[in-house]
Amino acid sequence: MNKRFWFFVAGFLVFVFLLEWNAPSKFVWEPTFNHYDKQPFGCAVFDSLMEKSVPAKYEVTKKTIAQLERDGYGKKPHAFLIQTVSFRPSATDIRALDRLLKAGNKVFIAASSIEPDSLYPDLQVAINGQYRFSPMEVKSSIANQSIPYDTLVWSHQLPYQEKECAVYAAMAGNNITVEGKAVCDTLVSCWLSAEEAEMTEGYWLVHMVRIKRGKGELFVSCDPLLMTNYGILDMQTNGLIFRLMSQFRGLPITRTEAYGPEPEYETDTPLRFWLQNEPLRWAIYLTLGGLLLFCVFYARRRQRVIPVVEEPANRxxxxxxxxxxxxxxxxxxxxxxxxxxxxxxxxxxxxxxxxxxxxxxxxxxxxxxxxxxxxxxxxxxxxxxxxxxxxxxxxxxxxxxxxxxxxxxxxxxxxx
Incomplete structure (x- = not known):
């Protein structure tokens, strides 16, 4: 056999191996907000786009608000981004957060849950949001011929006009409640149908607010799942996210993962799973060996009689x-x-x-x-x-x- 044939066999085996090694893992719909997570609700793509889009500076850290303040992040105007499922800061974090806001910094908190007494006595903020996303819920709503979307509306705010975007209801939060004497502006609301409005106090539910505190501003949202890889890649919601980021007006942004969940998301490929199990590993070895033997014994060209082909008649x-x-x-x-x-x-x-x-x-x-x-x-x-x-x-x-x-x-x- 010539060397070209052996080169082809070796190249084919290497190609199959690399193809299996780099095969993507299945989607995991668990929110992690992790900088290295490429799953829908991770932040690998989100952070990479923000690093290229924010003109001042964008960085990701695992330090808490108190640690960031001790490192001097609050001396100059800064923006802090927090994404989590349930935001439960410590007393030290609350005091540091208050000092950062009064010093003129901006803090954005996107969470699915905040207890009313989690922040300050004079500022009661409660969030009721989505803790997880279920694709089966979306499929069932489509099968039942119901609309699986919620309509989020960004209020008119110069230089922006009012904007609507459709979001899966399974991804959107429920509402935000603010009690106290703080100056509060509603930036994003959710429109309700007539049937849903009968169970609430009106046709609109608050999804994002801006609260003035000292010289700074506190942004609170009940839609943390939008601030992820899925949200930034979705054409319906990425415009809403960039409007949100424009509220920081050129400030350097620091996103902290200190309050996020600690998931163990799967990064292994299917081939690695097979190689870790001895029976499956030997199955792969035997399959590749059998393929190689088949190529060795059947690669030689067989001699056969060339049939005489008659000229086709002109019809x-x-x-x-x-x-x-x-x-x-x-x-x-x-x-x-x-x-x-x-x-x-x-x-x-x-x-x-x-x-x-x-x-x-x-x-x-x-x-x-x-x-x-x-x-x-x-x-x-x-x-x-x-x-x-x-x-x-x-x-x-x-x-x-x-x-x-x-x-x-x-x-x-x-x-x-």
């Missing part, structure tokens, strides 16, 4: 006769005349470069045909007018008239 004439017989039996004379005229016009166009179907140049074309065929111009005009009259007529076209029209066109073609 074009028989086909034309068959079509002509069908037209004659059915007496579809006008259709047959139309096909003959199309062939006649194409023959003239190919042999004399004359377009007989051009109405505007009909007089000049008739004169050219008369010159080329040696026929009187009046006779050529009579033949063409007869064909046009038969094609445009509504009455039955007799066989004799059809034959006369075809003979006239054949006469012109034969004299070229």
């Amino acid at each position: 074009s004439l028989e086909f034309v006769k068959l079509i002509g017989t069908l037209y004659h039996q059915k007496h579809i004379n006008r259709d047959l005349l139309q096909k003959k005229y199309s062939y006649f016009a194409e023959t003239l166009r190919r042999m004399t470069m004359i377009d007989i179907e051009d109405i505007e140049s009909r007089k000049e074309n008739i004169a050219q045909i008369a010159i080329r065929t040696g026929m009187p111009e009046a006779e050529v005009r009579m033949i063409l007018d007869r064909v046009d009259r038969y094609l445009q007529g509504d009455d039955e076209l007799k066989d004799a008239a059809l034959r006369k029209a075809i003979d006239g066109m054949d006469l012109i073609i034969n004299k070229l």
Whole structure:
């Protein structure tokens, strides 16, 4: 066997191995907000886009708010981003958060749950959101012919106009409640249908607020699942996310993972799972070995008799006769005349470069045909007018008239 064959076999095996090794793992719909998680509710893609989009600086850390304050992050205006399922800060974190806000920093908290007494005595913020996303819930809603989307509306805020976006209801939160004397602006609301509004106090539920505290601003959202890989890649929601990030107005942004969940998301490929189990590993080895032996024993070209192939018969004439017989039996004379005229016009166009179907140049074309065929111009005009009259007529076209029209066109073609 030549070396080219062995090179092909080795390359094929390496290709299969790399293909299996790099095969993507299945989707995990568990929110992690992890910087290295490429699953839908991780933040690997989200962070990479933010790093390229934020002009000042964007970084990810695992330090708490108190640790960031001790490191001097609050000395200059800064923006902090917190994403979690349940936000439960310690007393030290709450005091550090208060000092950062009063110093002029901005803090954005996206969580599915915040207890009313988790922040400050004079500021009661409660969040009721989604703790997890279930694709089966979306499928069942579609199967039940119900709308699986919620409509989130960004309120009119210069320089932005009011904007609506559709979000899966299984991803969107429920509402935010703010009690206290703080100055509060509603940025994002959720529109409710008439049936849902009867169970609430109105047609709108608050999904994101901006609270003035000291010189700074506190942003609270009940939609943490939007601030993920899925949300930033979804064409319906990425505009909403970038509007949200524009509220920081050029400040450097620090996203902390200190309050997020600690999941063990799966990163292994299917091939690694097979190799970790001895029976499956030996199954792979035997399969590859059997494939290699098959290639070794069957790679040599087998000698076989080359059969004599007869030249295929030309059936074009028989086909034309068959079509002509069908037209004659059915007496579809006008259709047959139309096909003959199309062939006649194409023959003239190919042999004399004359377009007989051009109405505007009909007089000049008739004169050219008369010159080329040696026929009187009046006779050529009579033949063409007869064909046009038969094609445009509504009455039955007799066989004799059809034959006369075809003979006239054949006469012109034969004299070229």
